[in-house]
Amino acid sequence: MAALRSVVGDAGLLTEAADRAAFESDWRRLRSNPALCIVLPRSTAEVAAVMRLCADAGIAVVPQGGNTGLVAGAVPVADAPQIVLSLRRMAAIRTVDPDDDSLVVEAGATLVAVQEAAAKVDRLFPLSLASEGTAQIGGLVSTNAGGLQVLAYGSMRALVLGLEVVLPNGRVWNGLSTLRKDNTGLDLKHLFVGTEGTLGIVTAACLRLFPAIRRRATAFVGVVDVAAATALFRAAQARAAGALTMCEFVAGDAMRLVARRVADARPPFEAPAYVLLELSSPDPDAPLDRTLEALLEEALEAERAMDAVIAQSERERLQLLRLREEISEAELAEGGAVKHDIAVPLSRIAETVAAIEDLVAERFPGCRPNIFGHLGDGNLHVNVLPPEGRTVSDLGDLYGTITEAVEALAVARQGTFSAEHGVGQMRAASLARFKDPVDLDLMRTVKHALDPAGRLNPGKILRAEGTIPRDGASSGR
Ligand SMILES: Cc1cc2nc3c(=O)[nH]c(=O)nc-3n(C[C@H](O)[C@H](O)[C@H](O)COP(=O)(O)OP(=O)(O)OC[C@H]3O[C@@H](n4cnc5c(N)ncnc54)[C@H](O)[C@@H]3O)c2cc1C
Structure with missing residues (x-):
């Protein structure tokens, strides 16, 4: 501690439990373990000095940024002497x-x-x-x-x-x-x-x-089903090419949850599913509105779309984006969700959503799928809400069983169990379960070459094989 203090100064070292607490729990409050201290260096030279000190003392180092990661990668694991190294004072x-x-x-x-x-x-x-x-x-x-x-x-x-x-x-x-x-x-x-x-x-x-972007056209479209949503994405790609910068999917149930749980967030119309589309261009004269209107007319005529609104101002645009962004808050207000971050090939999105709905209805009756995500990337957040009136903590062992089933379903469709959130602690068992042994060996080889003592962020990504962690006792944020 004294040696660390001599490198980062008093303001760069937090040792009291109350000061450490926020750094020791992840954003979803699913993992919380103590660190010896929190170290906040101000320069690359200080980071290097801290790493040398920890190497000499055999102390593990957990790097932390904003601690918004969703797989508990930036917080300590159990039973290891470790510090959290926060980069927040290096922000120039x-x-x-x-x-x-x-x-x-x-x-x-x-x-x-x-x-x-x-x-x-x-x-x-x-x-x-x-x-x-x-x-x-x-x-x-x-x-x-x-x-x-x-x-x-x-x-x-x-x-x-x-x-x-x-x-x-x-x-x-x-x-x-x-x-x-x-x-x-x-x-x-x-x-x-x-x-x-x-x-x-x-x-x-x-x-x-x-x-810089000088022109945008944003639409919130009600579609008849998931297949119509992917058809709309393809049509938008064909018509708008590089100008298509956003294509988000929101299932009807997810939108209804937002309407019920979040003040002033109401979809402009009812639909089985929704797509949030945005075209943008650095050219202030780009005819994006015309392109978007033609695209929507085509979808309405083909009876893939049922209704649509186009934002007429930046304020309206932000309101449409907010409908998509508030889903996590609505889930929280509803009692939390078992969260997943799968991706499948675009051609299999509709089939995957149908299979998830069947899976939940058959194996987890009463639970409610809440599906949304980055349609253009084939990336779906397949969250499963507990039965009406319950919280995710009430799920107990079912929490892990649901995760095992949803991830297996994605992997069986040439998909992945983690598209953008990473592995951290939360998906380490899934990695061991689904990755090819050659992949795992290569990862271990690289890790060993750079960090032979295994002191950097231990227990994240690679770890001993095990079961899916049971997180049901948490708040399920
Ligand atoms: C409301 C919400 C919405 C989100 N939406 C998305 C989304 O749309 N897409 C998406 O991809 N993610 C999303 N995330 C997840 C999260 O924001 C991202 O994973 C983000 O990149 C994490 O950044 P952070 O600074 O908070 O990292 P942290 O959570 O602090 O750390 C994440 C990982 O990076 C490591 N790390 C942090 N800093 C360093 C460093 N300087 N050097 C080495 N390792 C480091 C940590 O050890 C940990 O393993 C969302 C999260 C929330 C809460």
Whole structure:
């Protein structure tokens, strides 16, 4: 502790239980374990010094960003001497270069801060998700975060040009390149994107910027069923090509839940399912409204769509987006949900949703599927609500059984059990269950090469095989 204090100062070391508490529990309050202390360095040099001290003392290090991750990856595991290393005091925008369309930022900056820094020089940083006010660049890189505009711009992996990383032994890798092309051996930055802080501490990132958006057209469309939703997505892709920047799916039941549970959030009309579509362009004269209207007319004539509204102002646009964003809050108010983050090939979305509805009705009677997600990416949040009047804590052992069944259903359809949230602690057993042994061996080999003592974020992603954790006793946020 004294050695750590000499590196980060009094303000950079939290040892009291009350000060540690918020760093020790994950956002969903599903995992909570003590850390020896919370360390908050202010520079890359301090991170490196902390890593060297921990290596010498045999102490594990849990990197933490905004702690908005949904798989308990940024909080301690049970029974290990470990510190939480929070990057929140390293939040500077180091450089913004509109000529290079790049920005270099420290890991602790929030996504909103990066979006705003890009906007100031008339550029767009396109990553966008509901946690953007709190989620930090280091966390977003380490989870390869996705969100609302992946179908146009890709997930975080596609937006990272370079990284600066402190390795488990305290060495600093400076890979802050702004180059778009560099075929000189292993592209090392990809070792750290999406690996959830198990291979190194991201201290800074060089990010790719895009032209600022000057025109948008946004529609909320009621469709007759899930197949009609995917047909609408395909039609939008064919008509709007690169201008299609958002295509979200919301099942009718999920929308009704929002209407019931969230004040001032009402869908403009009733439908079996909904699609939120957005076209955008840097060209202020782009005829996006006309394209969107033609698309919707076609869908109405083909009787795939039943009704639609097009936002007439930014205020109306935000109201439509809010209908989609409030689903998690509505679930909470309803007593929580067993959450999943599956992806399947686009061609199998409709079949998958039908199979999930059948599965829940047959095996978990009374439970209620609540399905929404990033349709354009084949990524569905398949959440299962407890029976009416119950909370998710009442599910007990059923919690894990539901997860096993939903994940198996996705994997059986050439899908994945974790599309964008990662593995962390919550999906480590699923990884062991579903991944090919060769995949697992390769992952272990890489982990061992970079972190032979297993001191960086232990118990995350790779761990001994086990059962799906039973999280029913939690609040189920
Ligand atoms: C309301 C809400 C909506 C969300 N919507 C989406 C969505 O649409 N798409 C999506 O992909 N995710 C979504 N998420 C999940 C979450 O916001 C993302 O996973 C985000 O990337 C986490 O960032 P964070 O800074 O909070 O990371 P944390 O939760 O702090 O950490 C996440 C992981 O990264 C590691 N880590 C953190 N910082 C570093 C670092 N500097 N170096 C190395 N490792 C590090 C941690 O150890 C942990 O394993 C949502 C979450 C919430 C609460």
